[in-house]
Amino acid sequence: xxxILRVLKKSFLFIFCIIISCSNEPSIHSxxxxxxxxxxxxxxxxxxxxKNIDVLTDSIFLEIxxxxxxxxxxxxxxxxxxxxxxIEIDAHFQKVFNKSKLIWESTDGFFDPxxxxxxxxxxxxxxxxxxxxxxxxSIMNLxxxxxxxxxxxxxxxxxxxIYLDFNAIAKGYCVDVISNMLKNRNINxxxxxxxxxxIASGKNLVTNNFWRVGITDPLNPSSNxxxxxxxxxxSALASSGNYRKYIIDxxxxxxxxxxxxxxxxxxxxxxxxxxxxxxxxxxxADAYATSFxxxxxxxxxxxxxxxxxxxxxxxxxxxxxxxxxxxxxxFNKLVLN
Numbered sequence: 151x152x153x154i155l156r157v158l159k160k161s162f163l164f165i166f167c168i169i170i171s172c173s174n175e176p177s178i179h180s181x182x183x184x185x186x187x188x189x190x191x192x193x194x195x196x197x198x199x200x201k202n203i204d205v206l207t208d209s210i211f212l213e214i215x216x217x218x219x220x221x222x223x224x225x226x227x228x229x230x231x232x233x234x235x236x237i238e239i240d241a242h243f244q245k246v247f248n249k250s251k252l253i254w255e256s257t258d259g260f261f262d263p264x265x266x267x268x269x270x271x272x273x274x275x276x277x278x279x280x281x282x283x284x285x286x287x288s289i290m291n292l293x294x295x296x297x298x299x300x301x302x303x304x305x306x307x308x309x310x311x312i313y314l315d316f317n318a319i320a321k322g323y324c325v326d327v328i329s330n331m332l333k334n335r336n337i338n339x340x341x342x343x344x345x346x347x348x349i350a351s352g353k354n355l356v357t358n359n360f361w362r363v364g365i366t367d368p369l370n371p372s373s374n375x376x377x378x379x380x381x382x383x384x385s386a387l388a389s390s391g392n393y394r395k396y397i398i399d400x401x402x403x404x405x406x407x408x409x410x411x412x413x414x415x416x417x418x419x420x421x422x423x424x425x426x427x428x429x430x431x432x433x434x435a436d437a438y439a440t441s442f443x444x445x446x447x448x449x450x451x452x453x454x455x456x457x458x459x460x461x462x463x464x465x466x467x468x469x470x471x472x473x474x475x476x477x478x479x480x481f482n483k484l485v486l487n
Contacts, residue, residue: 178356185211186321187221188345194332195339195355210327217242218320220266231266233310238303246316246323246433247300253319253437254295257453261441262412264293266315269410286415293412322347322388322436329432341382346389349432350382362486365389368424368465369473377475378463379486382428388435390443391424409443421467422447428461428481438462451476 179199182191185207192207194200217240219225229237239247253261267289297308305314321344328342329349339352341361350361360383364376368391380387390409410416425442429435438460442450447466454462461480468474 178354181207183207186215186324186344188321190328190342190344192328192332192343193341193354193361194337195352196337200332200335200337206331207328210324210331213240214242214320214324214327218246218316220315220317227314227316230305230307231313233307237305239300239305242323242327244300244303246320247305249323249433250316250319250437251295251300253434253441256457257438257441257445258449259295259412260445260449261318261437262293262295263314263316263318264295264298264312265410265412265415266313267292267311268412268415269315270313272410290415293415318440319433319437321345322386322432322434325349325386325432325436347387347432347436348382349386351384360384363387365426365463377465378426380428380481380484381486383484385428385430386432386435387426387428388432388439389424389426390439409440411444420444420446422450422464423467423473424465425450426463426481428484430459434460447476454478 177195177197178193179196180191180193181200181203182189183204184190190207192203200206215222215225217226220227220231222228226237226239226243230239250261250263254263271285271289292309292311292313297312298314299306325342325344325347326349328344329340329351332338332340332342333351339355341350341354341363342348348363350363353359354361360381362379362381365378365380365387367373367375367377411420420443422443422445425439427435427439427442429438438457442454442462442464445453447464450462450464454460461478461484463475463477463481465473465475
């Protein structure tokens, strides 16, 4: 979720990934803080600390919030969601919109940024409007990414009331923007993480190994025992799960989770417990991790076999709460013993 530089119980739907390879060597510098409703951390190898890294990172967060945060009433996306006309979008919005369209198409609509009204109705949005029971018929009439297009830097909505929400992809995008900022300053060995979404470039020069990270067990998220430890080789990792952010419906006792199925509007737990995706960039990994959480496991596995440059691990319940793990061969090769 995007928030303006403040702390919020993010309840990230993403499996929390911990950096497990860092160093106190002077050549490895660390910078961290809070933004987008969560924490962030940057580890980088350099002869000396990057000058004004605080100003550089804050400016990136502010730009992206101004463009894409549904938590900022004056942002471009908030104005568009309020049906304000003639809002010319910036490059950040265009890149996120275009990538969302590509992944919406490749996932058969299981990644859909127009589920914003459902997010709000289930009480998971910026104002935590709890409106259960949800009138799915009326809301679904205002969802569907096919009803939104981009033309000459303007967003065109077929119907007023359509509500865009890029929170399932914008955090990963922000990771990429910060990584590119470092590369533009010839800092090519770094690890950037925002709330568990991360990208690794080069190596940890202290150990001379690729960056190593851990993936938390979704069944025991408070434990320090990771379900997998992997090395990232110039790639990005994003994880998604429903164990952190949810609401209990007082009437039915059902757990209402943040991963919403855009096909039927349901926001209830499925047998998919957690997903981790490795891709060339974090915007891609972030979006697919969300998609595979919403998608039936059988469909995900079939789709993954047809996608290139994507490695995936899915943790799910098979029968009678028996936990199974599906992972691609490429993912398994990155697992550390």
